Amino acid sequence: MGKQKLDAAFSAVLERGDKAFVPYIMAGDGGLDKLHEQLEFLQDAGATAVELGIAFSDPVADGPTIQEAGIRALKDGVSLRGVLDKLIETKQERTLPIVLMTYLNPIHAIGIEEFAKVCDEAGVDGLIIPDLPLEEEEIITPSLKKFDIALIRLAALTSPEERIAEIAQRTEGFLYAVTVTGTTGVRTDFQENVGTYLSKLQEQCDVPVLAGFGVSTPEHVLDLTEHCDGVIVGSRIVDLLYKGDREPIKELIASAQLSKVKS
Numbered sequence: 001m002g003k004q005k006l007d008a009a010f011s012a013v014l015e016r017g018d019k020a021f022v023p024y025i026m027a028g029d030g031g032l033d034k035l036h037e038q039l040e041f042l043q044d045a046g047a048t049a050v051e052l053g054i055a056f057s058d059p060v061a062d063g064p065t066i067q068e069a070g071i072r073a074l075k076d077g078v079s080l081r082g083v084l085d086k087l088i089e090t091k092q093e094r095t096l097p098i099v100l101m102t103y104l105n106p107i108h109a110i111g112i113e114e115f116a117k118v119c120d121e122a123g124v125d126g127l128i129i130p131d132l133p134l135e136e137e138e139i140i141t142p143s144l145k146k147f148d149i150a151l152i153r154l155a156a157l158t159s160p161e162e163r164i165a166e167i168a169q170r171t172e173g174f175l176y177a178v179t180v181t182g183t184t185g186v187r188t189d190f191q192e193n194v195g196t197y198l199s200k201l202q203e204q205c206d207v208p209v210l211a212g213f214g215v216s217t218p219e220h221v222l223d224l225t226e227h228c229d230g231v232i233v234g235s236r237i238v239d240l241l242y243k244g245d246r247e248p249i250k251e252l253i254a255s256a257q258l259s260k261v262k263s
């Protein structure tokens with residue numbers, strides 16, 4: 001459970017010569033009752049872990065696709081607590097590692113210690129908290145440590161070098177390398193220096209480096225994973241899942257299975 005489960009999932013994939021693929025989905029988009037089936041689909045399609053987003057009224061890092069999914073979930077009454085309860089219900093039937101993505105406010109509403117405890121009960125293995133700066137992490141790290149839940153840190157293209165070094169050292173589970181400046185969302189191209197940026201992160205980091213933001217095609221996956229251990233895909237998957245168009249999701253995930261792509 002927890003950090004160990006994430007580490008084991010990544011090691012298994014990388015030892016096979018594949019790259020990691022972490023789809024992001026908005027919890028409760030389409031109704032919370034669909035969540036378990038969606039997670040099973042992603043697992044069967046070959047996802048390494050899933051990043052499960054919690055809808056929030058002020059999602060500062062999210063682009064239009066994720067924001068709209070969040071609005072749909074909020075309209076449906078989905079809350080952090082509700083998602084955790086659903087995860088508790090389905091914990092025994094699940095093997096796919098879960099990384100929960102939530103802003104700080106919903107965590108504070110539950111209370112930090114209680115939140116960590118319920119995450120443990122729900123089988124949450126890692127957390128991404130985009131509005132928690134390095135300087136303030138200590139409000140939550142002792143509670144997470146207690147339950148062995150990984151805190152995944154984000155490195156930005158614009159972060160100064162010393163800050164990147166610190167983030168790369170501290171991160172647990174994996175390092176989330178943000179590959180664009182701005183919010184989440186589908187893009188056609190990446191800046192030329194993305195390869196250098198990723199390779200440098202790889203040198204500084206003991207855990208896998210995953211590239212995310214703007215990744216939306218198998219070509220992106222193949223290009224980026226030349227310089228890192230895997231990718232995170234959000235907006236494209238949220239969009240396809242909402243439309244019920246699942247074949248392209250399978251193809252995207254399969255594109256990270258290099259052992260199959262190359263043979």
Ligand SMILES: O=P(O)(O)OC[C@@H](O)[C@@H](O)c1c[nH]c2ccccc12
Pocket residue numbers: 024051053061062066101128130183184185186212213214215232233234235236
């Ligand atoms: O949607 P994209 O461009 O594929 O990027 C992934 C992203 O959506 C997902 O990881 C995410 C959704 N909301 C976030 C907030 C902060 C960091 C990351 C995220």
